[in-house]
Amino acid sequence: MGSFLGVVSDRYKEDLPIWDKSVIGGPPGGETSRSRCEYCGTKLRWFELIPILSFFLQKGRCLTCGRKLSFRYPLIEIATGLVFVFVPVGLKNIYLVEPIPYTSSFIWILVFSFIFLASLIDFRLRIIPDEIVVALTILGIFATAIQPFSATEGSFLGNYGLIFGIRGNVWLNHFSAALIAAIFFALIILVTKGKGMGGGDVKLAAAMGLIFGWPDILLIVILSFVIGSLFGIAAIALKREKLKSLVPFGPFLFVSSILVFFFGNEILRFYFGLFGL
Numbered sequence: 001m002g003s004f005l006g007v008v009s010d011r012y013k014e015d016l017p018i019w020d021k022s023v024i025g026g027p028p029g030g031e032t033s034r035s036r037c038e039y040c041g042t043k044l045r046w047f048e049l050i051p052i053l054s055f056f057l058q059k060g061r062c063l064t065c066g067r068k069l070s071f072r073y074p075l076i077e078i079a080t081g082l083v084f085v086f087v088p089v090g091l092k093n094i095y096l097v098e099p100i101p102y103t104s105s106f107i108w109i110l111v112f113s114f115i116f117l118a119s120l121i122d123f124r125l126r127i128i129p130d131e132i133v134v135a136l137t138i139l140g141i142f143a144t145a146i147q148p149f150s151a152t153e154g155s156f157l158g159n160y161g162l163i164f165g166i167r168g169n170v171w172l173n174h175f176s177a178a179l180i181a182a183i184f185f186a187l188i189i190l191v192t193k194g195k196g197m198g199g200g201d202v203k204l205a206a207a208m209g210l211i212f213g214w215p216d217i218l219l220i221v222i223l224s225f226v227i228g229s230l231f232g233i234a235a236i237a238l239k240r241e242k243l244k245s246l247v248p249f250g251p252f253l254f255v256s257s258i259l260v261f262f263f264g265n266e267i268l269r270f271y272f273g274l275f276g277l
């Protein structure tokens with residue numbers, strides 16, 4: 001899956017649907033199926049296509065031309081692998097009773113795969129494909145329908161979910177979260193006159209609001225701005241970016257959603273602990 005996400009994020013073009021065979025790969029043996037070396041164009045043989053392993057065995061170089069390959073691919077593969085393995089563990093934060101249903105693990109693995117793919121494409125092209133937002137919205141409806149929801153269950157923030165939100169009806173909660181996230185990002189676009197965010201960020205944030213619900217989406221948005229600012233300051237200090245240049249926001253939303261999913265409760269406990277609360 002990680003290898004597939006890397007390929008799709010690499011081949012995606014703005015004017016093609018994401019399921020086009022030039023993006024997801026055509027029939028076996030076809031012109032669009034096999035990955036090629038980005039430098040010499042040689043079709044990769046089967047042993048050059050084993051995720052993570054091939055990269056390290058080949059010492060990060062193409063076997064044909066010897067050029068250095070991007071570290072992006074093994075990194076994406078490792079990140080995806082970690083998400084897949086640990087999602088069921090993270091779900092313990094909202095399911096207080098065991099065992100964790102397979103359906104939930106399956107849906108959340110898809111959720112993070114799509115958010116990750118959106119952030120990879122956003123990083124490369126500064127766009128978030130609508131197809132991914134639609135897929136995430138559908139997953140959000142499923143996630144809302146099957147998740148536990150009570151005063152103490154259903155929020156990744158643990159008991160802090162009670163301080164920041166009124167936990168009433170599960171659908172009202174998740175749809176309000178989507179609406180609040182969309183309005184918040186739309187306001188930023190209005191205030192910055194489109195220099196800070198794009199329409200893709202509004203749609204992605206809304207879909208994530210539907211998936212995570214309130215108040216979890218609040219912490220995701222706050223964290224993404226904190227991480228984004230730190231990254232921006234570092235980039236400007238290192239003179240990699242100018243103050244005005246558009247930084248893709250999708251990757252920050254992805255990282256924050258991972259942090260909230262796995263450590264939402266711990267992050268808030270640490271934060272309030274700073275004030276002795």
Ligand SMILES: [Zn+2]
Pocket residue numbers: 037038039040041042062063064065066067
């Ligand atoms: Zn090569």
